[in-house]
Structure formats: structure tokens, C-alpha cells
Amino acid sequence: xxxxxxxxxxxxxxxxxxxxxxxxxxxxxxxxxxxxxxxxxxxxxxxxxxxxxxxxxxxxxxxxxxxxxxxxxxxxxxxxxxxxxxxxxxxxxxxxxxxxxxxxxxxxxxxxxxxxxxxxxxxxxxxxxxxxxxxxxxxxxxxxxxxxxxxxxxxxxxxxxxxxxxxxxxxxxxxxxxxxxxxxxxxxxxxxxxxxxxxxxxxxxxxxxxxxxxxxxxxxxxxxxxxxxxxxxxxxxxxxxxxxxxxxx
Amino acid sequence: xxxxxxxxxxxxxxxxxxxxxxxxxxxxxxxxxxxxxxxxxxxxxxxxxxxxxxxxxxxxxxxxxxxxxxxxxxxxxxxxxxxxxxxxxxxxxxxxxxxxxxxxxxxxxxxxxxxxxxxxxxxxxxxxxxxxxxxxxxxxxxxxxxxxxxxxxxxxxxxxxxxxxxxxxxxxxxxxxxxxxxxxxxxxxxxxxxxxxxxxxxxxxxxxxxxxxxxxxxxxxxxxxxxxxxxxxxxxxxxxxxxxxxxxxxxxxxxxxxxxxxxxxxxxxxxxxxxxxxxxxxxxxxxxxxxxxxxxxxxxxxxxxxxxxxxxxxxxxxxxxxx
Numbered sequence: 001x002x003x004x005x006x007x008x009x010x011x012x013x014x015x016x017x018x019x020x021x022x023x024x025x026x027x028x029x030x031x032x033x034x035x036x037x038x039x040x041x042x043x044x045x046x047x048x049x050x051x052x053x054x055x056x057x058x059x060x061x062x063x064x065x066x067x068x069x070x071x072x073x074x075x076x077x078x079x080x081x082x083x084x085x086x087x088x089x090x091x092x093x094x095x096x097x098x099x100x101x102x103x104x105x106x107x108x109x110x111x112x113x114x115x116x117x118x119x120x121x122x123x124x125x126x127x128x129x130x131x132x133x134x135x136x137x138x139x140x141x142x143x144x145x146x147x148x149x150x151x152x153x154x155x156x157x158x159x160x161x162x163x164x165x166x167x168x169x170x171x172x173x174x175x176x177x178x179x180x181x182x183x184x185x186x187x188x189x190x191x192x193x194x195x196x197x198x199x200x201x202x203x204x205x206x207x208x209x210x211x212x213x214x215x216x217x218x219x220x221x222x223x224x225x226x227x228x229x230x231x232x233x234x235x236x237x238x239x240x241x242x243x244x245x246x247x248x249x
Numbered sequence: 250x251x252x253x254x255x256x257x258x259x260x261x262x263x264x265x266x267x268x269x270x271x272x273x274x275x276x277x278x279x280x281x282x283x284x285x286x287x288x289x290x291x292x293x294x295x296x297x298x299x300x301x302x303x304x305x306x307x308x309x310x311x312x313x314x315x316x317x318x319x320x321x322x323x324x325x326x327x328x329x330x331x332x333x334x335x336x337x338x339x340x341x342x343x344x345x346x347x348x349x350x351x352x353x354x355x356x357x358x359x360x361x362x363x364x365x366x367x368x369x370x371x372x373x374x375x376x377x378x379x380x381x382x383x384x385x386x387x388x389x390x391x392x393x394x395x396x397x398x399x400x401x402x403x404x405x406x407x408x409x410x411x412x413x414x415x416x417x418x419x420x421x422x423x424x425x426x427x428x429x430x431x432x433x434x435x436x437x438x439x440x441x442x443x444x445x446x447x448x449x450x451x452x453x454x455x456x457x458x459x460x461x462x463x464x465x466x467x468x469x470x471x472x473x474x475x476x477x478x479x480x481x482x483x484x485x486x487x488x489x490x491x492x493x494x495x496x497x498x499x500x501x502x503x504x505x506x507x508x509x510x511x512x513x514x515x516x517x518x519x520x521x522x523x524x525x526x527x528x529x530x531x532x533x534x535x536x537x538x539x540x541x542x543x544x545x546x547x548x549x550x551x552x553x554x555x556x557x558x559x560x561x562x563x564x565x566x567x568x569x570x571x572x
Contacts, residue, residue, distance in 0.1 A: 013501045013521040017387040026388065037502050092392065093363045094354070120501050123383055126354040126364045133326065133358035138433035140322070141351045144495075158496050159347035160447035162440050164320065168433035178502060179495040210363040210396035214378065216388055219527065222546050227539070231553035232561040238533065239565045241549055246531045248453070248510040249477065249566065 001055035003046045004110040005079065006101055006128070007039040009063050009070035010121040017218065024213040033066065035073045038116025040183035041176035045146060046114050047078045048181065053148070056080045058108065062087060062100055068199060075194035076186030082199040092122065093209025098130035100204055106135060111151075115175040117142040125175075132173035139173035140166045144180050250284040251339040251397070255306070256329055256356070258348055259292040261318070267344045267450065269304045269410035274371060274403045275342040276305030276411060281373040282339065286415070289332050291325055291424075293318035302417015304410055309417055314424035320348050323432040326355030328425050333360055335422075338398040340377055345402035346450070353402040362396040367505070369407040369528070377401070385501040385524040405450050406507040407528075446480035448497055453510045454529070456482030456499055458522075460515020460536060460555055464492035469559045470514055476566045482506070482526075484516045500525035515555050518543030535559065 011017075011026070012034045018027040035043075046057045057079040061067045064087065071082035085100055105113055113135075115128030125141070132139030144163075145156040151170045156163050158177065186194070228238045242249045255275035257268035268288075275286045285307040290298050298309040312328045325348075333341050333356060341356055343349040345367045357364035368379045369389075377394045379401060428434060448454055455477065457470040467481075474481045483493035485500050499506055501521040511529035516522060518534070518541055526532070527546055534547035535555050544550045551558050 011384070013524075014519075015384070015387075016520060017384050019388065026384075092390070094366075095357060095361070095363050098354075098358065121384055123381075123385055123505075124364070124366045125350050126357070126366055129351060129354035130358040130364075133355050138323070138431060140433055142347070156439075157347070157351075159320075159438070160450055161445050162438050164435050165437040165439065166322075166433050166435050169431060172433070177495075178498070210394055210399065211365070212393040212395060214391040214393050216383070216390050219382070219386060219389055222527065222532070222548070225532070225544070225546075225548040225550060227544065227550045227552055229551060231551070232557045234551045234553070235558060235561040235565050238549055238551060238562070239569050242510070242531070242533070243569060246510075246548065248531045249569065 001049060001053045001111045002109060003049055003055060003057045004060055004105055004108055004113045005039070005042050005046045005057060005074065006060045006113070006115045007043065007070060007074055008036045008061065008119045009033050009067045010036045010119050013037065013120060019216055019218060023215050025216055033070070035070050036116050036119045038118055038120070038176055038178065041178065041180045042114040042116050043074050043077050043079060044181045044183040045176055049112060049148060058083065060101065060104055061085065062097055063090065064088065071199055072194050073186065075197045076190040077184055078190060081197055084199065084201045085204050086201050087204045087206050091206055091208045091211070092213060093211040094124050094126035095130060096206055096209035098127045098134055100206060101127065102131045102134040105131065111170045113173045115173070117175040117177050128173060128175035135173070137171055137173050138168040140168065141175040142177040143174050144177050146174060146180065250282060251337045252285040252287055253279045254333055254336065254338045254341045255286055255288045256341060256343040256352065257288050257290045258344060258346060259290060259296050262293050262295040262297065264290065264297070264301065267346055267405050270405065270408045271342055271344045271403060272301065272304045272306055273411045274408040276413060278340060278342065278371055278373050278377070287336065289329060291317055291328055298419045300417070302415045303412055305413045305415055306417045307415045309419045310422045311419060312422050312424045316428065317424060319435040319438055321428065321432070321435055322351055322355065324425060324428060325352050326359060329356045330359035331425060332422060333398055339373070341398055341400045343400065343402050345404050349402050353400050357400040360398055360400070362399045363394060364400040364402065365392060365394060366402045367404045368401050369404050371401055382505070385505050386527055387524045404507060406452065448480045448482045448499060449504045449506055451480035452508050453477050453479035454482045454499070454506055454508045455479045455512045455514065456484065456516060457487065457514045458484035458516030459486045461487070467492065469555070473512070473559055473563045473566070476563050476570070484522055513543050513547070514559060516543055517541045518546065
């Protein structure tokens with residue numbers, strides 16, 4: 001089985017966001033970048049599929065030069081090779097990203113293409129499903145379970161208060177939700193091996209698409225609240241405030 | 250003037266409440282642009298479009314078929330894109346629910362225009378301008394969209410339904426071709442044994458964290474949630490510890506919520522958790538550590554042992570509701 005996993009380099013979840021001097025992007029100084037957490041589930045699932053039915057796992061990343069490090073992380077987990085679609089800046093427009101990835105993936109004759117359900121920086125949750133549409137492939141997003149037998153698969157995805165069960169045929173695209181699996185940590189041996197695995201770099205010239213950033217700002221500070229009191233004796237005052245002041249109960 | 254298309258959501262033929270929010274968002278955009286709002290309702294034959302005019306729809310297009318009761322991604326995408334192309338639309342508005350987050354990108358890809366997801370405000374003049382959170386709410390983008398018709402998914406609870414009388418005339422449109430063999434097919438929807446409110450849609454959320462010390466103690470959270478008619482949420486720490494299902498996780502790698510009331514019990518307030526709930530209208534925190542970061546975002550706080558405070562709170566809420 002030929003499997004592709006699309007990944008992204010993103011600021012770590014513990015990052016305190018500072019706005020950059022242009023007022024349209026974040027200040028990246030001192031920011032620790034990681035493999036997008038949802039992409040870890042996608043990589044893990046790809047590796048499990050390979051263990052189950054053989055084949056190869058190719059990691060595809062659209063990003064800047066520094067994304068090589070992120071690709072190496074996925075290679076250290078066990079992926080076989082990587083492709084960096086190198087861009088000087090990443091457009092915010094998900095369709096531009098999806099088109100660039102689709103153009104690359106189209107040539108690979110992949111049986112299965114996996115994404116994380118969203119990247120924790122842009123938080124768009126669009127690219128994976130758009131790629132499937134552009135390639136005309138069946139797809140299921142935000143899956144928490146996947147079973148593949150030959151060229152058929154069943155996935156489960158969470159919807160508000162229920163689970164959808166979806167059947168589809170391969171080739172297909174899925175995007176991974178937390179809960180799909182427990183991603184493995186790269187072992188030392190994996191990290192050593194990863195350094196020697198093939199990583200191809202392709203230069204891309206991307207337009208910025210149909211989204212123009214007017215500004216990126218921090219959310220308004222919440223107004224300072226108050227400590228109603230200490231211990232259970234403060235409860236009546238809290239309930240009174242919720243009822244008569246905030247009027248939320 | 251091109252109109253605004255609002256893609257509405259049903260479950261079992263009944264229009265979901267969140268779709269009234271979709272109509273409200275579409276209506277405010279249409280009022281900016283001085284144009285009409287058309288709702289599109291895809292569902293089974295018994296789907297009722299009645300009364301949607303009262304929430305701002307000038308027209309409701311219904312695309313009904315026995316096989317459209319469950320969300321069938323490919324057909325829903327095809328129908329929505331066809332309708333968006335058949336009319337003259339400047340934008341397609343959809344709610345960023347589980348369905349909308351899957352359907353929105355499909356429509357956008359088919360229309361060849363962009364998708365702005367999880368939008369919390371939008372306005373229109375020459376271009377449509379949206380605000381949307383990034384980094385799960387740690388920052389907010391203001392974005393000008395330069396293609397049409399674009400797709401905008403709106404965050405649940407960010408727009409309130411508005412009563413505003415419009416015609417809401419119902420017009421049936423074709424449900425398109427049947428499924429193709431290559432389509433993914435939703436074959437079943439498994440309802441949980443105990444119907445639970447979803448944390449992302451609920452108007453009140455009660456969340457628990459490591460301060461509860463053991464999985465069993467989540468009973469306290471559940472009891473308070475029940476008294477309030479609230480959904481149960483959880484911090485990443487307790488989800489990673491296996492105490493709670495990941496579907497309840499609030500935060501940057503879980504769900505982002507904007508309820509009217511968010512009650513955090515024994516949650517210290519890690520950055521990634523705050524990112525998921527800071528847009529709640531009112532935040533209450535109960536924590537024994539007076540220096541816990543959660544108190545910096547809380548409107549009301551009680552410093553104390555949650556094992557003493559929470560049972561009392563549940564009791565007082567029950568009493569207040571009865572009174």
C-alpha cells in the first residue's frame with residue numbers, strides 16, 4: 001500500500017502568541033515549533049497501515065525551509081521518505097495550499113492519503129477535505145477509527161453527541177482526530193535512521209490566493225473578574241451573581 | 250445584487266437550532282449588502298422548512314430525498330455547490346459544526362473560492378471581511394476575501410438567532426443524482442446509550458480538571474452539569490490520563506467553545522486550555538490555588554476545596570431553579 005501523510009510545522013501548544021511588527025503575523029522569535037499534534041495521529045495511522053499491509057509511507061509537507069526538521073520528526077517515527085514543497089511564505093487561503101498539495105499527490109498514485117484534522121495554527125480544518133475534492137477521491141474527516149481491508153475501508157467520525165460510520169473505497173483521503181491512536185515517540189534508532197532517509201525538496205511559487213490579512217490581533221483582554229469568596233460559604237453569593245448580575249442561569 | 254446562501258442543517262428532518270444562527274449571520278451580511286438570504290435545506294422528505302422566514306430567510310430551497318437523511322458528504326457537497334452556482338451568490342454561509350466543517354471545504358473546493366472557517370464576525374461592502382480565531386483563539390485574524398462566492402463557516406454560539414420577518418417562501422430544488430459507487434457512504438449513526446449534550450454546542454459547560462484527583466470524582470462535575478442542563482467538558486490532563494473521552498476535551502487540541510457560561514472545576518488554566526474557552530461569555534472558576542491562572546480569565550471565582558464547594562453549588566443551583 002502506498003500511503004501519503006501531509007504534515008505541517010506549527011508553534012507548540014504552550015506558545016504565548018505575540019503579534020509581529022507588521023501586525024499581520026505572529027512574532028516567531030523564541031517560538032518553539034513542532035509537528036502539528038493532529039498530524040502525529042495521521043503519521044501513526046499511516047505507520048499502522050504499513051505494518052498491517054506493507055508498502056511505504058511518504059510524508060509531504062508544504063512549508064518553509066525550516067519544515068525539513070518537522071519532516072525528519074515524521075521520518076524518525078518511521079515514515080520512509082519525505083517531500084518538502086518549499087515556499088517562502090505560507091498563504092492563509094486553504095484552497096491555495098490544497099491545490100499545491102493535490103498537484104503533488106496526484107502524481108504519487110497513493111492508495112491512502114492522511115492528514116491531521118486541522119493545523120493548530122490556522123485552525124482552518126479545510127485543506128485535507130479540499131484536497132480530496134480536488135482529486136475526486138472519497139474522504140472522511142476527523143476520524144477516530146479506521147479499518148482497512150483490501151481496497152475497502154470503514155471509518156468513524158464524531159458528530160455532536162453521536163458517531164457516524166462511513167464506508168468507502170480506496171484510494172481515499174482521511175483526516176485524523178485525537179483518539180484515533182496513540183502516536184509513538186521516535187526512538188533513538190529511528191532518529192538516527194531518519195537522517196539518512198530521502199528528503200526531496202521542490203521549490204514552489206505560490207500566490208496568496210483570495211485571503212488578504214487586514215490584521216492579526218490578540219483577543220480583547222477579559223475584564224478583571226472577582227473572587228466571590230472562599231470555600232462553600234461563598235456559593236450563595238456566586239449563584240446570586242450568576243442569576244441577577246450575569247443573568248446566565 | 251448577488252444574494253447570500255445559508256446552508257442549513259437538520260437532524261431527523263428537524264432544523265437544528267444552530268441553523269437559526271447561520272440564518273442570523275447570513276441576514277446581517279445580506280443587510281450590509283442590501284440583498285436577499287436564501288436558505289438551503291438538504292434532508293429527508295419529511296424535513297420541515299416552516300417558520301424559517303421569521304429568522305430572516307427570504308426564500309428556502311429544499312433538496313429532499315430519502316437517502317439524504319444522514320449526512321452523505323459527496324451528495325451534500327454536490328447539491329450545495331450546484332445551488333450556489335445556479336443562483337447569483339456572493340457568499341455561502343454554513344455553521345462550523347461537525348457537518349459544516351466537513352461540508353464547507355467541499356463546497357469551497359467545488360466553487361474554486363476560499364473558505365473562512367469558524368468565523369465570529371462578518372461584514373460586507375465591496376469585499377466580505379471576516380474575523381476568525383487562529384491558534385485556537387490565542388489571536389484573531391481580520392481577513393478580506395477577494396473571491397466570490399466564498400464559503401464562510403460560523404462558530405456556533407457566536408451569532409444569536411434574530412427574529413425578523415421575511416417571506417421564507419419554500420421552493421423545492423432537485424436532490425441531484427443518486428450516489429455514485431465511488432462515493433463514501435454514511436451507513437449508520439450510532440447514538441450513545443445516554444444522550445449527551447455536545448460540549449461545542451452547549452450554552453453551559455461544566456469542565457473538570459486534575460483537581461478532581463480521580464476519574465470517579467467526575468461524578469461531581471456530572472451532577473452539577475445535570476442540575477444546570479450543561480455539557481461536561483474536561484482538561485487535556487484528564488483526557489490524556491484516560492479519565493474522560495477526548496470528545497469532551499476543551500482546548501487547543503480539543504474543542505473550542507463559546508458558551509454563555511463556562512464553569513471550570515479544579516482546572517489550573519494552562520495556556521492551551523484557556524485558548525479553548527476564553528470566548529465564553531461568563532467564566533466561573535473553582536480552585537484551591539488562589540494564584541491559578543484560571544482566575545485571571547474568570548469573571549467569578551471561588552477559592553476553595555472543590556469537594557466542598559461543588560456539592561453545595563449543585564444544591565444551590567437546584568434550589569434556585571425550583572424557586
